[in-house]
Amino acid sequence: MSSSSFRFYKVRISSFAKFLSFLMFTLLYVYFTYNAMPARKTAVIRNKNVTWKIIKGFEERGIDLYAMEEEMASRRELLFSTCQKFRIQNQKPKVWEYIIDAHHSLVWCKVHKAASDTWVHYFNILGGYNEGFLRKSKKSPMTLLRAKFPTPTLSQLQSALRSSLSFIIVRDPLERLLSTYLSLIEPKNERYYSKLKKRIKNMPFAESGTKTPPTFMEFVKYVLDNKEDEFWGTTNQFCTPCMINFTVIVKLETLLDDQEYILKRAGLEDILNPTKVRIHYLVHEKGRTRNLLPHYYQQLNFDLLYDLANMYQVDYDMFGYNITKYFMYLTLE
Numbered sequence: 001m002s003s004s005s006f007r008f009y010k011v012r013i014s015s016f017a018k019f020l021s022f023l024m025f026t027l028l029y030v031y032f033t034y035n036a037m038p039a040r041k042t043a044v045i046r047n048k049n050v051t052w053k054i055i056k057g058f059e060e061r062g063i064d065l066y067a068m069e070e071e072m073a074s075r076r077e078l079l080f081s082t083c084q085k086f087r088i089q090n091q092k093p094k095v096w097e098y099i100i101d102a103h104h105s106l107v108w109c110k111v112h113k114a115a116s117d118t119w120v121h122y123f124n125i126l127g128g129y130n131e132g133f134l135r136k137s138k139k140s141p142m143t144l145l146r147a148k149f150p151t152p153t154l155s156q157l158q159s160a161l162r163s164s165l166s167f168i169i170v171r172d173p174l175e176r177l178l179s180t181y182l183s184l185i186e187p188k189n190e191r192y193y194s195k196l197k198k199r200i201k202n203m204p205f206a207e208s209g210t211k212t213p214p215t216f217m218e219f220v221k222y223v224l225d226n227k228e229d230e231f232w233g234t235t236n237q238f239c240t241p242c243m244i245n246f247t248v249i250v251k252l253e254t255l256l257d258d259q260e261y262i263l264k265r266a267g268l269e270d271i272l273n274p275t276k277v278r279i280h281y282l283v284h285e286k287g288r289t290r291n292l293l294p295h296y297y298q299q300l301n302f303d304l305l306y307d308l309a310n311m312y313q314v315d316y317d318m319f320g321y322n323i324t325k326y327f328m329y330l331t332l333e
Contacts (some may be wrong), residue, residue, distance in 0.1 A: 027253045029312075051109055068257070068261050072180060072247075072248055072249065072261075072312065073152070074246075075249040075251075075319070075320070076246070076249060078318065078319070079241055079242075079246075079249065079318050079319070079321055080149065082314065082317045082318040083241075083242035083318075085317070086314055086317075088236070088242040088314070089242065091240040091242060091243045092154070092240070092243075093154065093157060093239075093240045093243055093244060094237075094238050094239075094240070095151060095152050095153065095154055095157055096151050097109050097110050097111075097230070097239060098110075098151075098152055098157055098237050099123055099145065099149050100149060100152050100156065100157065100160045100164070101126050101127070101149060101226060102160060102164075103126075104126055104266060104267075104268060104271075105160075105163060105164040105165060106126070106164055106165055106166075106167075106265070106266055106268075107157070107160050107161055107164045107165070107166040107167070108166070108167055108168070108169075109166075109167075109168045109175075109238075109239035109241075109244070109246075110125070111168065111169055111170060111171070111235050111238070111239060112176075112230055112231050113171065113179040113180050113183075113231075114169045114170055114171040114176060114179065114231070114252055115169045115171075115236075115250075115252060115255060116169075117141070118178045119169065120141045120142060120145055121134065121141060122277075123145055123148075123149065124141060124144050124145055124148070125271060125272060126268070126271060126272070127144075127145065127148030127149060128213040129144060129148075136322070156245055159164045161244065161245070164247075165248065165262070165265055165266045166245075166246045166247045166248070167241055167245045167246055167247060167248040167249070167262055168235070168241060168244075168246050168248075168249055168250065169250040169251075169252060169258075170235055170249065170250070170251055170315075170319045171251070171253075172252075172253075172254070172321045173234070173235075173312035173315045173316060173321065174231070174293075174297070174308060174312065174326055175290060175293060175325065176287055177220075177232050177308070178216075178289055178292065178293060178297075180231050180232050181216055181219050181296070182288070182289060182292070184196065184197065184213070184214070184219065185213040185214070196231075197213065197214060199222070200214040200218055200219060200222045201214060201218075203218070203221070203222055203225070205218065206218050206222050215299070216296045216299050216300070217299055217300060217304070220300060220304055220308065221304070221313075223308075224304070224307050224308070224311065224332065225312055234311065234312055234314060234315050235315050235318075235319070236314045236315055236318060238272055241318065247265075248261065248262055249319070250262070251319065256278055259277055260274050260277070260278075263277065293325075293326075293329065294329045295331070297326050297329040300330065301330070302327075302330060305326055305327060305330065308326075309323050309326075
């Protein structure tokens, strides 16, 4: 094993150990804190009515509601200024990416690999399914979700947006892209991604054998040739945020606090208990993709990375991410 490979596995082991320590400490903290808290009634809060009860709930958690409101306003302002900068207008929302829960006055635009599986699960809970049924069901989570929340028409979406809390969850575009690739090459996902793998392997630029998964470089080349795919398409393209005045812009990097902000603003704490939501996040979030960014992006050349930067430029500007670090990963000869 080369020294670079040794360092890579050493970093992974170290990161995993830190994660286990953090998870154990957090679970203990949640357990003792929860048992030490007095019983309290949960207020029924509707949509955008930020009352003193919401403020008290945030203060109990040590979250500054006013700071959260200012942060959300700042994110919306950056989004709108980017729309003006690139003169984005007359986009038609892709309604099939939207989920409308009229009963709870909630609208979400699903971005693949941006806590999408998590919130499909949460919407299924909001739709009335119980945890036990969801664990045992042989139907896909999205199939179950659409049975409760059918794909809206454009007029239904426009109507719902006027009276609902709407949100979108965003992520560093190239981290999101790598997450898609890692899912693609996982053996357990063979059935789900088999057709995509075959299409990539049949491209003229494919150099690896047909019996091996596509390399990251082959995957990136395919993405650049097929940009309009929901697995890796831009958030600007699929959620058209310049046309939708989202109430909340959630960032994956601050998902815990941002999610709790949504739960309290929408009055969903009775159904989606904030403590359970936090534990669910800590159990499933391993930080694996972020740790692997240098390993995979150093495999690309400057031209491919430059083309990716152009593809995702609007998303990077719109949501305040920085692509510079990816060029630092490139291996200089």
